[in-house]
Amino acid sequence: MKILVCITHVPDTTSKIQFTANNTKFDSTGVQFIIGPYDDYALARAVELRDQTGGTLTVLNVGEAETEPTLRKALAIGADDAIRVNSFPKDSIFVAKQIAHYAKEGGYDLILMGRESIDFNGGMVHGMVGELLGMPSFSPVMKLDVDGSTVKMAREIEGGKEYLEAQLPLIAGCQEPIAEWKIPNMRGIMSARTKPLNVVEPVAQDTQAEATSFQLPPAKGAVKLVDKDNVAELVKLLKNEAKVL
């Protein structure tokens, strides 16, 4: 089986979010970048599936040269080779078109990615790639097993989950608890240095919904503390001051 995992290169979840260039650019000063947490789950499951069924595991990122350490980390975790589509990821459809093109070229059976990136939180790329390639797409998938060409999945829905069956090839946007995150070991880190990382050029330039400027939410006021022996006071505040009851 040929597996493709698409990963995002995003600020660590604990990063302070700030913007620069008159609020038109993300300020990456002092920010640690990581593999998107949901993509990390997809990658971990893909490594398990590759180890069980044989075949190959390729990781792909649409990003500029600065994302290569993130791709190397994915190689250290267990991917066999990497593709970097050399462009800033302008919007969802732009990214989806790059993935669809290189996925078609590579003839992958299973395409996994996170349910959403943690920077833009759109959760749209997997479905777009599915429609572009004429493949079924599922998200958010929390369990995925492959038996021959049949894929059995559990998808989270509001208040529960649904169990699904579909045939390869397909696309899934993943989330926990599909697999446990894998920490690269020393052997993985060493071998990642020599695994192929191919840089390719973007195939389409069109965008439809680009972010043009950014804002931070207004600062939160100080907390109002209520004495633990006077909880009725809290109820009054919620009712009369906050007006939420």
Added chain:
Amino acid sequence: MSILVYIEHAEGKVKKTSLEAVSFANALSAKTGEGEVVALALGAIDASELASIGKAGAVKVLHASDARLNDGVISAHASAVAQAFQSVGAKTLVLAKSSLGDAVASRLAVKLNAGLVSNVVELPNTTSGYVVKRSIYTGKAFAETTVTTENKILAVKKNAVDLKTDGADAAVESISINLSDADFASKITSTERATGEILLPEADIVVSGGRGMKGPENWGMLEDMAKVLGAATGCSKPVSDIGWRPHHEHVGQTGVKVAPTLYVAVGISGAIQHLAGVNSSKCIVVINKDPEAPFFKAADYGIVGDAFEVVPKLTEALKAEL
């Protein structure tokens, strides 16, 4: 011309977030003059329930009652919405941000060649171009997004507009949809859904517990408080990781993101991971015995005290007041 709204329903009821999407479309139409708001419901649901979508601001409700659409098969729903979009001559599709909504909208963006904006928090600004404000970085920032396509899809975040309730009942018309085998390439074999509960992503009030609750056997007192408040219950990531509570109750960066009017956090320290899931709440109350808990910095109101002592007292006080 018209604006189409994709409706989701469960257990015979239209979801509140879908009604909010209808109200959003209604306000959008008033602003841009895009014509009447038409809602589309797929699968079995009562006509009287559908007519009530009018209260939220729809003029007409199209109903495709084909039983194959009862389950939320993603590709089939996407095909159905695309056909309805063409048949009513819409240029804009509005829907609520949700598990099924995202999956369907993303396929539609390609089918309809439509610029798609997710997590929309307010009506578009159309004074110069078509600029939509969306929530990004899990509620830690906003982006102004410029949509350049003629067709548009807006996936609306909870609480983006006030729910309209004073409209007249809508006319319900049936619509027939052509579905092919390819639309049913996947099949849903079974569904597990907590019944009769208030769904977490939809809830106006959420009561959540963390490790400070000491064990799953102590959730009863949170459920009691939730019952008095008409709230859904949630939990922190460690609680769902240990298995005290099911995963679909996990609120946080990698779990459910909630946007209630009131969020009550009990025995949750307030890790950034958790705050990312609740920062769109209108009002946050934190109960924690540790006065240094970081959650207090993100809270509107707080009580420093032992949950086992404070929660039952608070429940009684709420009962007396509500």
